[in-house]
Amino acid sequence: MATLVIAEHDNETLKPGVTNAIAAAHKIGGDIHVLVAGSHCAGAAAAAAAVSGVSKVLVVDSPSYATAVAENLAPLIVGLAPAYSHVLASASAYGKNVLPRVAALLDVMQISDIVAVESPDTFVRPIYAGNAFATVQSSDKIKIITVRSTGFDAAPGGGTAAIENISAGVDAGNSRVVKQELTKSDRPELAAAKRIVSGGRGMGDGDKYRSVLEPLADKLGAALGASRAAVDAGFVPNDYQVGQTGKIVAPELYIAIGISGAIQHLAGMKESKVIVAINKDPEAPIFQVADYGLVGDLFTLVPELTAAL
Amino acid sequence: MKILVPVKRVIDYNVKVRVKADQTGVETANVKMSMNPFDEIAIEEAVKLREAGVATEIVAVSIGMTQCQETLRTALAMGADRAILVETAAEIQPLAVAKLLKAIVDKEAPQLVILGKQAIDDDSNQTGQMLAALLNWPQATFASKVTIANNEAEVMREIDGGMETVAIKLPAIITTDLRLNTPRYATLPNIMKAKKKPLDVMTPDALGVDVTPRLKTLKVVEPAKRKGGVMVADVAALIDKLKNEAKVI
Numbered sequence: 001m002a003t004l005v006i007a008e009h010d011n012e013t014l015k016p017g018v019t020n021a022i023a024a025a026h027k028i029g030g031d032i033h034v035l036v037a038g039s040h041c042a043g044a045a046a047a048a049a050a051v052s053g054v055s056k057v058l059v060v061d062s063p064s065y066a067t068a069v070a071e072n073l074a075p076l077i078v079g080l081a082p083a084y085s086h087v088l089a090s091a092s093a094y095g096k097n098v099l100p101r102v103a104a105l106l107d108v109m110q111i112s113d114i115v116a117v118e119s120p121d122t123f124v125r126p127i128y129a130g131n132a133f134a135t136v137q138s139s140d141k142i143k144i145i146t147v148r149s150t151g152f153d154a155a156p157g158g159g160t161a162a163i164e165n166i167s168a169g170v171d172a173g174n175s176r177v178v179k180q181e182l183t184k185s186d187r188p189e190l191a192a193a194k195r196i197v198s199g200g201r202g203m204g205d206g207d208k209y210r211s212v213l214e215p216l217a218d219k220l221g222a223a224l225g226a227s228r229a230a231v232d233a234g235f236v237p238n239d240y241q242v243g244q245t246g247k248i249v250a251p252e253l254y255i256a257i258g259i260s261g262a263i264q265h266l267a268g269m270k271e272s273k274v275i276v277a278i279n280k281d282p283e284a285p286i287f288q289v290a291d292y293g294l295v296g297d298l299f300t301l302v303p304e305l306t307a308a309l
Numbered sequence: 310m311k312i313l314v315p316v317k318r319v320i321d322y323n324v325k326v327r328v329k330a331d332q333t334g335v336e337t338a339n340v341k342m343s344m345n346p347f348d349e350i351a352i353e354e355a356v357k358l359r360e361a362g363v364a365t366e367i368v369a370v371s372i373g374m375t376q377c378q379e380t381l382r383t384a385l386a387m388g389a390d391r392a393i394l395v396e397t398a399a400e401i402q403p404l405a406v407a408k409l410l411k412a413i414v415d416k417e418a419p420q421l422v423i424l425g426k427q428a429i430d431d432d433s434n435q436t437g438q439m440l441a442a443l444l445n446w447p448q449a450t451f452a453s454k455v456t457i458a459n460n461e462a463e464v465m466r467e468i469d470g471g472m473e474t475v476a477i478k479l480p481a482i483i484t485t486d487l488r489l490n491t492p493r494y495a496t497l498p499n500i501m502k503a504k505k506k507p508l509d510v511m512t513p514d515a516l517g518v519d520v521t522p523r524l525k526t527l528k529v530v531e532p533a534k535r536k537g538g539v540m541v542a543d544v545a546a547l548i549d550k551l552k553n554e555a556k557v558i
Contacts, residue, residue, distance in 0.1 A: 015469075067473075069475075070438065070441075070448060070450075071447050071448070074442060092469050093451060093466075093467070093468040093469045094468070094469070096434050096438075096450070096451075097438065097448075097450045097451070098438075099438075100403070100434070100435035100436075100437075100438035100439050100442070101438045101439065101441060101442040101448070102442075103404070103435070103439065103442075104404060104407055104438070104439035104440075104442035104443050105442045105443075107404070108404070108523070109402050109403065109404040109522075109523035109524050110403070110404075110433070110435050110439075111524065112432065112433045112434060112435060113432065113434075122527065126432065126532075127335075127430065127431050127432055127529070128320070128326045128335060128429070128430060128432070129429065129432065130532060131325070131326045131531075131532065132326060132328050132335055132529050132530065132531060132532070133529070133530050133531075133532055134526050134528070134529045135526070135527040135528045135529075135530075136524045136525065136526050136527065137524065137525045137527055138523060138524055138525075139523055139524075139525065140523050172447070174446075174447040174477060174478045174481075175447040175448075175449075175475055175476070175477045175478070176475065176476050177473060177474070177475050178463065178474040178475060178476050179473070179474045180468075180471065180472070180473045180474075181471050181472045181473075182470045182471035182472075183470060183471045189470070191469065195557075220558070228487070231488075232487075232488070237471070237472075238453065238467050238472070238486075238488060239467065239468075239469060239470055239471055239472075244429070244432070245347075245426070245427065245486075245487060247469070252557050253551070253555075253557040253558070263325065264322070270532075270535060273555075273557070274551070274555045274557050275535075275538070276547065276551070282540075287538070287540070288535075288537070289535050289538075290538045291535075291538040291539070291555065292538055292539060292540075292541050292547055292550050292551070292555075293538060293539070293540045293541065294540070294541050294543070294544070294547050295540065301544055304544045305544045305547065305548070308544055308545065308548055309548070309558070
């Protein structure tokens, strides 16, 4: 039994989520290999080799993998898969895009977004926006799995895996990345942040979102997040969204400000260790999941909190 | 250009789902059912492409029980031209859905299939990518903007950390994210008209697809409830709790 973990990376470093997927592979048991497919990706390969428990890193360095094109990555992974009992990736936008394509080519039903490993063929995954948890058993020969990062503590460093170069597959030639516009920020990445300050419709507009929440996030060294309502209203970019269809987060501290707490939002943050809610409506559902609730005008309370920290 | 849009009947997104006492699944009896919200966005996008003169025909497809006809009638009322129901009472998992859709694509020969990125019941987020694999077509998942020109689709995608624009050759698969568009409401005259639009019914057997589930659900349970928290009187009390009780700052 051996597991292949597909690493998402920027050629230099591993993305958050990869070490959590490796941790899930530990729970399954057996050898763990990591695939780093990229272009000039020696840095990412070295980072993967340094993760505890990894015995081998397979590196494929080719312009075909400069961007994460599923049409090119899937056949490569399909070619490697028969040597493994499990193929894992983080349930990030990358993993969700690539892995089902691999599964279908192998005639396997993917197990999406697992939060626990019961045995090598049985896993727990959330359904209905996390309002229920299903324990599912796979009868497929190769298990293709995406891993919800919040379910597994990241595997630590200290590993010394062997690095092996493998040859590239054929470029499918039917898809190309025209451009990427990534949000530039000095803050921690939302998916991996230990503290998150999140704003909702109650922020009023984008300027107020920034002027009220950024100083608090700066003080706490926190990432910024948002509810769907705040994203739909254009206060912040799409990738700020926390929720069922946005990012699933579980920081040590989640401060929900002006967020009423729709079930779709709760689905994305209710595994957080400590939840603070600040809202003017004492009936807001967010208070039902909050450890500490503060009712009042956020435009007074948040600056007060920032100043007092 | 013909566009195929698969739609799924799911528990309405406003319904608070309840896990059955015997842990076999969630309660669906006497629960409001609706079209999966991401599929509404898919239908809307197809209708917009037809209004823009890019598409000529929209075929909506659903897979499941007889009642899925209601979901298909909604798709027809929103603007789809005709509908296909693959009728079955069996549990159909995403891989089987993708195989059934492939069989329909082989018959219908659309240039574009637009699907919701995930269904809000099983939250799998697989079917579009699987269909793309089985057809060996390119895919643009999590779309927030679609432009079709010169036999290519240019799609802006929502990715972690920002946006990515991909160009894919047709025929192709697109899956919708939340902000692609705002689906229209079906008007009463259009609901009436939809009743007269063609709706074909077929079976998985007739399409030659084995739909045997690969995943067995052993149990379904409710999530652990968070313990009720406390309300604090003011900012000073909050900071005290965070420092001395929760010890997170």
